[in-house]
């Protein structure tokens with residue numbers, strides 16, 4: 525199990541994951557619509573559109589991949605119905621077609637990135653485990669639920685070997701300060717530009733933040749374990765309110781920030797903290813980077829650039 529294809533591998537998670545898997549000895553190929561790979565690395569880059577079935581078909585006929593990791597998604601938790609509707613081919617059918625093409629070409633192992641922060645929706649539990657019923661509260665989470673269900677159907681019908689990962693809120697190097705997602709990096713961008721940060725609600729909502737390197741090493745451990753037909757939460761297992769997080773950022777980097785508070789959004793659930801005991805018990809992975817150290821590390825790169 526050596527050759528890995530990462531689709532959407534030039535983005536935030538993919539660029540970190542490809543480097544770490546490459547360092548760990550995997551032969552990594554990236555497919556993405558944009559090239560963001562260092563030409564000197566021995567990671568192979570192929571430019572292509574995930575929703576182009578002819579392109580994917582000829583790729584899988586030409587090359588053999590032991591495991592495919594699918595990262596492409598153009599939705600985010602605040603996406604509305606219009607965005608969901610306009611991108612439904614890419615965010616649902618392209619995934620179904622990928623699996624069909626994989627199985628036709630004897631490639632039967634898939635790691636799919638779902639969303640631990642959104643598929644569960646509103647839960648009363650302090651820690652949410654993988655057995656919890658999925659009741660997403662936004663279109664992004666709903667699109668992930670749809671793909672998760674399809675993947676499990678293909679597990680039953682065609683013995684697709686899958687791992688569905690449900691990450692919490694990864695943060696770290698490679699995240700863009702001007703993106704619409706990622707509270708930590710967005711807050712740092714606002715500090716650098718002397719702008720106020722917009723917060724929906726009173727800052728009491730609680731989330732689980734995970735350093736990107738911890739997420740990538742979790743995937744490395746999943747690959748090494750060779751356990752399939754699995755679903756894993758991947759998070760820190762610890763909850764922090766938005767207010768406390770902003771306070772921690774200010775204290776850690778010794779800079780003040782201005783905050784604009786807006787009415788809360790229906791798509792934001794009050795609390796989401798993942799129970800990570802399943803992946804810890806079955807695979808032995810646990811997070812190692814504290815939130816304070818992760819914030820310091822990210823600020824160091826962002827403030828330099």
Ligand SMILES: NC(=O)c1ccc[n+]([C@@H]2O[C@H](COP(=O)([O-])OP(=O)(O)OC[C@H]3O[C@@H](n4cnc5c(N)ncnc54)[C@H](O)[C@@H]3O)[C@@H](O)[C@H]2O)c1
Nearest residue numbers: 532534535536537538556557573574595596597637691694
């Ligand atoms: N970042 C997070 O907070 C987070 C949290 C949980 C789950 N996830 C999931 O992890 C995955 C990766 O997230 P990310 O933050 O790295 O996203 P990202 O937007 O940084 O990366 C996605 C990549 O997909 C590529 N892409 C988009 N459309 C494409 C197409 N038609 N053909 C080929 N490539 C295309 C983009 O160019 C980009 O490089 C997503 O599925 C996301 O839903 C992300």
